[in-house]
Amino acid sequence: MDHFLRASLAGELHARPFLRIGGSVALAHFAIYADGDPSVHEALLRSLCRLTGLAIPADGTTHYSARWNEEKQLKWERHTEFSTFTFVAQRHDADYFSDLPSAHIPSEWFRGFEGKRFVAIRMELVSGDSTGAARQSVRQWIDGPVLVGSKVLGGGQVYCDWSVRPDGFSRFLVIDDDFREEQGGRLLQRLYEIETYRMMALLALPVARELGRSLDELQSALQPLMHSMDTSQGRRNDAELLVRLTHLAVRIESLAGSSGRFSASRAYEKLVLARIQELREERIEGVPTIAEFMERRFAPAMETCKTVWARHEQFAGRVARAVDLLRTRVNLAQEEDTTRLLEGMNQTAQSQLRLQHAVEGLSVAAISYYVLSLASAGFKALHTLHFPLDPELAEGLLIVPVVLLVMRTIRRSKGRHAAPRSEWPTSRRSGSPGAGVCD
Incomplete structure (x- = not known):
């Protein structure tokens, strides 16, 4: 009846229980960070279990707790x-x-x-008669350059110096004045989780420091490009600037791989x-609290x-806007070139049209001349045969009809050849099957 994820998701609330601790304890906590090798975490846990006789955890386990005896226990997350190992x-x-815990x-x-090994901490929870000493x-025990401490949870004190000692461990001393049941375990877990x-x-x-240096270099490369954009008058130079800005945008985008780390x-x-x-x-007089120490030392980092990440995003936005502006300018220049080209083509077409009209006029004159010449030869032949006909008069009377007839014939012939061309745009507008092929 239940969804197959219900049990596992409901169990997440109880997947990482607090340590159950009573009395004075020593604790050693290790955080293992293996970038690019996630298998090492379970491998270390399984190796520990085999070497010390603990039960081997199931595959895919994210939390493991076990005891060697009544006084020693392990918590793995x-x-x-x-991953963390807590002894x-x-x-x-x-x-x-x-090294009592381990x-x-x-x-x-x-x-x-x-x-x-990314974190190594040793903690001591002192309770009972030992708290005064x-x-x-x-x-x-806590002899670093800065002693940090405070009263916590209304029933104890915490002291630390946030420094790594020669043995590779940081130290936390917790004094149990009046912790309620299991408060000690929860406090220790919160402390090593903070670290x-x-x-x-x-x-x-x-990563931020390296990114900052890269942004300084890119900033130096961007300034002359922006100046060139402001002073550039040549379209060829605009195309070159666009290529250089595009390369700069690619370099900035390559730095965006750090976004996961910053998130x-x-x-x-x-x-x-x-x-x-x-x-x-609560403050202990003369000693900064953990919150105050973190505010001064951790918050600035x-x-x-x-x-640095905000600077990267702003810089990427600046370059993107510059690329858009320059691309718009290049497109406008291309449109101007296209307009000039179309105007030139229009002038050429008009010249061709005028030339065609001139050629048509010459064609009418030439054809009419030859027709009249042939007619004149016929009239002279008829006159020789003693027909009552004056050849020169007949030829003169035919000039106008012949010219008109030739003009009409040429126009009709031109109209028959132009008809298919005039029908082609109509078929495209009407959505005929042939329009798709032509498109």
Whole structure:
């Protein structure tokens, strides 16, 4: 009875559950980004399962959770461009930010990260009696150039420095003052999602810088072309300018392949801001909040990406308008040439018509002359036979009738030859079968 997509679409609401965490835990989070090699994500998951004895997931899985024992668990998620591995282990000591969450993973599996590890984070959630000592020694564990922290969710504190340490990991220290059930797991997930989505959003920054340099070059090429358009008077030069502008438009269009990267960057930025909003931060005196830090450090990079892409679209629009204007000017010049050509053809036709009339007049005179000459010879012969006829008088009387007869004969002959030509446009207008063939 149900549509075949109902179950899978309804399950999307529950496809990515929050971590279930209780007590103090250590967490290691990795984001794998393999541009152009999507098969690596499931391959890494299957390899991990084989090496550590976990159940192999089904094909096409986008979310996977498993436990090695009561104290260690795995959470894997497949996203559009990346995948994440999150290892969680219960913490019973104060050796914070050690490799406790992933110590049981064979080192050969981590070699599969080569060139693909995009985010690496170590987090510590401290709860119970250890919170006081952790709060007093925040700078011992988070010793970057800028300490960022805030009270979150009304029951804890978060400290970080957003820097990558020599071991390749970033650090987050979370102190559980009074989290409600499962709030700790949700908080940790929001924090590593902020960092992961932030890094994915910043993928557009090097593209924006390269695009900006390309736009500078194209801008330099466009200025002299626009100046030439303004000062050009020769039609031949217009055609050359049109070709050069068309090449420039092609180069700009080739840069539009980055649109997907910028669209993804905007989407990731929205996710980062949404996750920060969900933290419900409160200020810790003397320490900037995560939202404030991102506003100063992350927002400018995103504005750069937006500005460069907007500049690309504006520049592409300018070139397109210039091409349209120049093409219009070339078309007008072509129309002027066509008009002059038609005028010349019209003058030629009129000259031919006048010549034809002159030729017709000469033809009438010549034919009449020969007819009268023949008639004169006949009249002279009759006169020789003693017919009572004056040859010169008879010839004189025939001049007018012969000329009129010759003129009428020529016109009738001309009319018979012109009739089919005059009928041809009529057949085209009437939609006859022959019109389609001629067209």
